[in-house]
Amino acid sequence: MVAFVFSSFADDIKKIRVGYFSDNVFHVGQSDLEIKKGYGYEYYSMIANYTGWTYEYCYGTWSEVYEEFLAGRIDIIDDVSITHERRKLMNFSSMPMGEEHYYIFVPEQETRISMLDIASLNGKKIGVNKNSMNQTLLENFIREHNLDCTVVPCDGVQDRLEKINSGKIDAMVTTDGFSMDGFRPTFSIGSSPFFFAVQKNRPDLLKQLNSAMMHNHESNPNYNNQLRDKFFKKSIVRTTFTSDELIYLKDHPTIKIGYRTSTMPYCGENPKTGEMTGLLADILTQFEKSLDVKFETYKFHDNNAMIASLKAGEIDCAYPVMDDVWLSEQIGYTQTTPVSRERMGLVYKGEYKEVDAYQKFGYTIGSPSQHVYAIEHKLGTERVGISTEEATLQAIHRKTIDFTLMDIVSWNYWSKACDASDGLSYVMLEDDVGYSFAVSKSNTSLFSIFESAISQLNASVITDSLNRNSQISDYSLKNFIRHNLSSFTFFISLVFLIIILLIIVYERDRAHKAILTFKAEHDALTGVYNRSIISKYEKKQEKNICLAIIDIDDFKEINDQYGHEMGDKIIKKVAFHLNTIARATDNVIRYGGDEFLVIFNGIEKSLETLVKSKFERVQLALNDASASTVESSISIGIAFSENGYCKELFDLADEALYKSKSAGKHTITINDFVVKE
DSSP states (O other), rough: OOOOOOOOOOOOOHHHHHHHEEEEEEEOOSSSSOBSSSSHHHHHHHHHHOOOEEEEEEEEEEHHHHHHHHHHHHHHEEOOOHHHHHHEEEEHHHHHHHEEEEEEEETTTTTOOTTBBBGGTTEEEEEEETTTTTHHHHHHHHHHHHHHOEEESHHHHHHHHHHHTTTSSSSSEEEEEOOOEEEEEEEOOOEEEEEEETTTTTTHHHHHHHHHHHHHHHHOOTTHHHHHHHTTTOOTGGSSOOHHHHHHHHHSEEEEEETEEEEEETTTEOTTTEEEEHHHHHHHHHHHHHHEEEEEEESSSHHEEEHHHHHTTTTEEEEEEEEEEEHHHTTTTTOOSSSEEEEEEEESSOOOOOGGGOOOEEETTOOHHHHHHHHHHHHOOOEEEEEHHHHHHHHHHTOOOEEEEEEHHHHHHHHHOOOOGGTTEEEEEEEEEEEEEOOTTTHHHHHHHHHHHHHHHOOOHHHHHHHHHTTTTTTTHHHHHHHHGGGGGGGHHHHHHHHHHHHHHHHHHHHHHHHHHHHHHBBBTTTTTEEEHHHHHOOOOOEEEEEEEEEETHHHHHHHHOOHHHHHHHHHHHHHHHHHHHHOOOOOOOOOSSEEEEEEOOOOOHHHHHHHHHHHHHHHHHOOOOOOOOOOEEEEEEEEEESOHHHHHHHHHHHHHHHHHTTTSSSSEEEEEOOOO
């Protein structure tokens, strides 16, 4: 038995005594010297943020902590379910901390208990936490199903594990957060919300607790779900199959999957062996291990033929399909959770213009992600279907079309694999696109099997696979041989080969350094420069400079009302529209959280009307809410210098911004003073 111990922390401020029972999901770290984490620990920390509480942690097993609470030596405990008897003994928080689902777990080697036969529980001894909700639910479950089981009260998880190992019990009840290897869930016996419990004689604590939980809910309604995703993600329940799923896997030892042959780096065909390659090949290798099945692959050249084969029952599933519920509903299949999500971008030639300036859009026939994205985002007024990705890129050179769309990893692949990408440029757009598996609407078992398998995929493995499959290792050598072999002797060819290899090493090193430099100088969220670039401006000799400081109006209120995800979208939208008014010689800089700078080079104060009109266009664009963002506005302060970039110029622009804010926001102010030489 774990000895019950109080934290020895000393402080002048009276601490709230909280029950910190041993549990690998709720309370990790059973002494003041151990690192703490867990569902309950983070919930206590959040409450302290609103109340200013400090804690004295009271350690022990669940039963020990609960008994100390009933004795009045602990103020608050968490993860408590409400019962009629408990309401007489303690008060509960007005809002739940979350909801737990309870299962009967058995050792993996236990063969006498089968989830396909509930009667297999008869005659078995099942351990529960004494005086707990899981004991109540198990007793109800036994009565409802007329089972002949023995309920064995235990003193915490460790006691139950010891009794299983010694053969004193055959199974145990615990929650869906249980993540210990060597066990599998069998039967769900019920669920219950869980709460904080507070001493009856501490209504002051209960009032503060309820207020904190309400404030947190108002600012982050998904807090409970976020903690659940964080701490329950390794749950055995998520990686264990239901009886229907087990029957399906038994009846289908081989699953037929269709894939598109020209969708690298997601999936494709090895030109030498004809075998499937790409991310899908790596995923299926993992799936075959976790699902204990084999996959039989079928090649398709376009999405329409692949989905037609799925609906006809010729294949069981397909990949990739666009993560778009409306699209899957219209075509008639079920899509899984996306395996990956990537940022979509625009491929064009020449100097970049505003997005609306590109009218003729080309998409690859049978690749709906490009077409649907263009429709949903109202890109292009004329849309042209083209046979292949390579032909689409060639059409941009021929000016048959103005642009096409590709996600970033696809562009990384095609920019290396295809000569037609030479001379083309890529700019990222606001939203991303996900790629999922498709299954038949009637095949619900396979859908849930895929959902479980996808939840076990490691994000770093997916990223590594996409990066690996974006590399074309023999690209430069192949082109060298194709263009030079007939004109050179073996000796000259060998010399050129060595030179090419050296160039590749050099270019890779330079590209790596360029990537590091780009990351150091650019903002990760928006892609524009960060404030580190300002130091370079201070060393430049450019004399005539216009500096604008831009601040998003009421940004905190946007975050509070719509959440930080909407706040990020607004920041990206502002950066996007600022980029549209900046020339190639100008720079857009994210200076702080919701503050941007735009530096116009070679602009004199006589052009202030032109500069103001540029920002009026940005304000107009931000005033309109889109499908993904709410209405927003910006305040702008502008100043001019005839002596390059300097602190005085910044102070003048900042002064103008202050006047814009004071004038009611959504205003442009130009400082009358000019920095002289």
